[in-house]
Amino acid sequence: MTVHVSPDELLSLVFDAAELSAAAASHLASCAQCRQQEAELRLLATDLTIARLSEPSPESLTRYQALFDQVQQQPAPLQRFVNRLRAVLTWDSRQQPLLQGVRSGGAIAYRQLFTADEVELELMVEPIGSLRRVEGDLIVDTEAGIGAPALVELLDRHGAPVYSVETDADGIFRFEGVHPGRYQAVITRAYAAPVEVETLEIV
Structure with a gap:
């Protein structure tokens, strides 16, 4: 009867870098089923790492929550912070015959430009395997630029945040490991109205 590597041993191997016993290591090397389970756990570990790295710091979330509370308590003088600026797509490299990007495994790297009042949002989407x-x-x-780091969120169709990250002081940001799909992008700025891209297709 074949004795496979136990789930607990695989979890310890992947998440705790624990060493397997000689017998378990020998079995893992020759068992396709156990190696598949190990590979799936390592993919999960990678996804969890990406999720942790993409999360804003607790201090940033506290700052944005305080700003939101301030807006809620004083709607009249701060109404301009509540009304979102809706950014619309004004340029897409995929629509330019000479600038359609580099095809990689069926996917194409492409650029998009969204504009709103006094704001532009430039995006570069690059395929990394099955993710983006x-x-x-x-x-x-x-003249003041963005003034302070801004919170960038990608929301699902229910309006729930799926990915979030903070810009640097120059407005630069990056999401890793984004699944292709349709999102709503919302950028919360500390001293100005939020910016919204109502429909953002990541392909």
Whole structure:
């Protein structure tokens, strides 16, 4: 009777870097079923690592929550912070015959430009295996620039945040490991109205 590597041993191997016994290691090397389970656990570990790295710091979330509470308590003088600026797609490299991007495994790297009042959002979407890397640049047409790091969120069709990351002081940000699909993008800025892309297709 074949004795496979136990789930607990595989979990310890992947998440705790624990060493297997000689017998378990020998079995793992020759058992396709156990190697498949190990591979699936390692993919899960990678996804969890990406999710942790993409999360804003607790301090950032506290700052944005405080700003939101301030807006809720003082709607009249801060109404401009509540009304979102809706950014619309004004340029897509896939629609330019000479700038359609580099095809990689059936997917294409492409650029998009979204514009709103005094704001531009430039995105670069690059295929990384079956997932996507999304790099962005929030450009503000004021001398002060964005003023402070902004919170960028990709929401699902129910309005729930799926991915979130904070820009740097220049408005640059990056998402790793984004699944292709349709999202709503919302950028919460500390000293100005939020920016919204109502429909963002990641392909």
